Amino acid sequence: MTLYKLxxxxxxxxxxxxxxIDKQVSDFYxxxxxxxxxxxxxxxxxxxxxxxxxxxxxxxxxxxxKYIICAGKNSKIKSYASIGGDFSYFLKSNSYDALIxxxxxxxxxxxxIDGTDIKFNKISxxxxxxxxxxxxxxxxxxxxxxxYITSSTKRGDKLSxxxxxxxxxxxxxxxxFLYEKNLRSITIRKNKLKSIYLNLYKKSSSPCEGCxxxxxxxxxxxxxxxxxxxxxxxxxxxxxxxKEIKERLNQYGIDIFGLSKSIxxxxxxLNHIYNFKDLSLNSLDNIVKKVTSDRRDKLYADLSxxxxxxxxKYGIKTLEKMKKTDNYSYNKKIIDSICICLFAVxxxxxxxxxxxxxIVSMKNFKEDNIYSLIAEIKKMxxxxxx
Numbered sequence: 402m403t404l405y406k407l408x409x410x411x412x413x414x415x416x417x418x419x420x421x422i423d424k425q426v427s428d429f430y431x432x433x434x435x436x437x438x439x440x441x442x443x444x445x446x447x448x449x450x451x452x453x454x455x456x457x458x459x460x461x462x463x464x465x466x467k468y469i470i471c472a473g474k475n476s477k478i479k480s481y482a483s484i485g486g487d488f489s490y491f492l493k494s495n496s497y498d499a500l501i502x503x504x505x506x507x508x509x510x511x512x513x514i515d516g517t518d519i520k521f522n523k524i525s526x527x528x529x530x531x532x533x534x535x536x537x538x539x540x541x542x543x544x545x546x547x548x549y550i551t552s553s554t555k556r557g558d559k560l561s562x563x564x565x566x567x568x569x570x571x572x573x574x575x576x577x578f579l580y581e582k583n584l585r586s587i588t589i590r591k592n593k594l595k596s597i598y599l600n601l602y603k604k605s606s607s608p609c610e611g612c613x614x615x616x617x618x619x620x621x622x623x624x625x626x627x628x629x630x631x632x633x634x635x636x637x638x639x640x641x642x643x644k645e646i647k648e649r650l651n652q653y654g655i656d657i658f659g660l661s662k663s664i665x666x667x668x669x670x671l672n673h674i675y676n677f678k679d680l681s682l683n684s685l686d687n688i689v690k691k692v693t694s695d696r697r698d699k700l701y702a703d704l705s706x707x708x709x710x711x712x713x714k715y716g717i718k719t720l721e722k723m724k725k726t727d728n729y730s731y732n733k734k735i736i737d738s739i740c741i742c743l744f745a746v747x748x749x750x751x752x753x754x755x756x757x758x759x760i761v762s763m764k765n766f767k768e769d770n771i772y773s774l775i776a777e778i779k780k781m782x783x784x785x786x787x
Contacts (some may be wrong), residue, residue: 405436408497413504414584415521433468436499437481452501453580455489466478469548469563469571473576480573486565487546488589492723513541515590524585531749532754533586534567541588549586550576551654553693560659562651572656587728605767626663628680638681646682646689653693659707664688666708739754 405422422436424685433454440454452470469482494501495516506521513520522540537547553561554576563576570576579587607770626764629647650657664685677684691701703711711717755768 405498406496407440407501407540407643409501409503410512411425411503412506414585415506417519433470433499437468437470440499440501447472447503450501450503451578452499453489453492454499455493469575471575480575482571482573482575484547484548484563484565484571486569488565488587490550491546491589491591493595495589495592500587502582502584505581509583509585511537511540512587513590514588516592516594523635533564537588541590544591545588546591547586547588548579550580550584553654553705554580558655559690559707559710560656560663560705562654562656564654567692572659576654612711627658628665628685629657642682642686646686649689649693655705659687660692660704661706663704663711667704668709671711671715674715678782702779 404424405426409418410416411418411508414446422439426439429733433456437452437454442450450472452472454468454470468481468483471479472609479629486490492498492514495514497514500514509524510521511524513522533549534547534569537549538545541547542548548570549564551561551564554563557575557577558609559574561574561576562570562571629643629650647657650660664680666678667675688701691697692705694701697705703714
């Protein structure tokens, strides 16, 4: 029976342990994030960890679902994200399906994994983002994959990116959480301890940044709504400037999409405080220079902390949240009306039920809609706790 194999490292004691999850459980829980939640529930005594869980479906011919997950001191998930790059694939090639980091190292290290050989290497120099990738490749070889923190991480920016291989990765504060463990990087060497099916998908000519599968799955809606994306409003001569801005953010380690949303949120909701004149290319350039500079004023420090920080700081209730609240009340009213009908009317008298529901909810349901609505009542009743 194939088992799901977890590599657990105690950073404080510099000790390793192997745990297994049997295939029956791993197949039931499917993806990496679900397996992580299973592991948390099983290990409630563990109060603080940082982990990467790959897909539970070892025999499934899509190489890996790549999840980085961080839990807080009360075993409550703080953040999680899926990442690109080769790291999860290389981890699986070493016969490890998850990497779990416990406690905090006494000094900042580069962590290196090569099968059963695990090393904590002290940092001898503090490389810039541009040099870190090259340094790690020169030190550990080309047949490796690395995750490492950025310059923005060391300053505590909440939009800091956790870089996977070369300037691509994810934000969600995961870089800051790794830095709290006193790790600058995690590097893993590719091995042949476990066979993995690859290349089942037709390679896209323009893959998502940071992903080696190249299935081109990025949301077009998300890409088009990014302030830093190439838009028709930019003149041809401005595109090089825009490219420079994005590259500056990449090298520094600020998440482009997150910063874009932070700027737009401030422009739409907090302009009476921050006084943006416009969102032109020059404005973006000025913002980026301040965000990536060692000398930042209050505005740019706020922007680098993201939308949620700004919402909390100024108590902003966005239209999106208000809409959800309205939908909650409206849907609750509809479900209430259905429940009343089912208790008050013979369920066989479907015409009476439809008429009553439409009067109470101001909807225009047809008879054939009601059967599916009835089937949903128990689920929605539990969800809204009516």
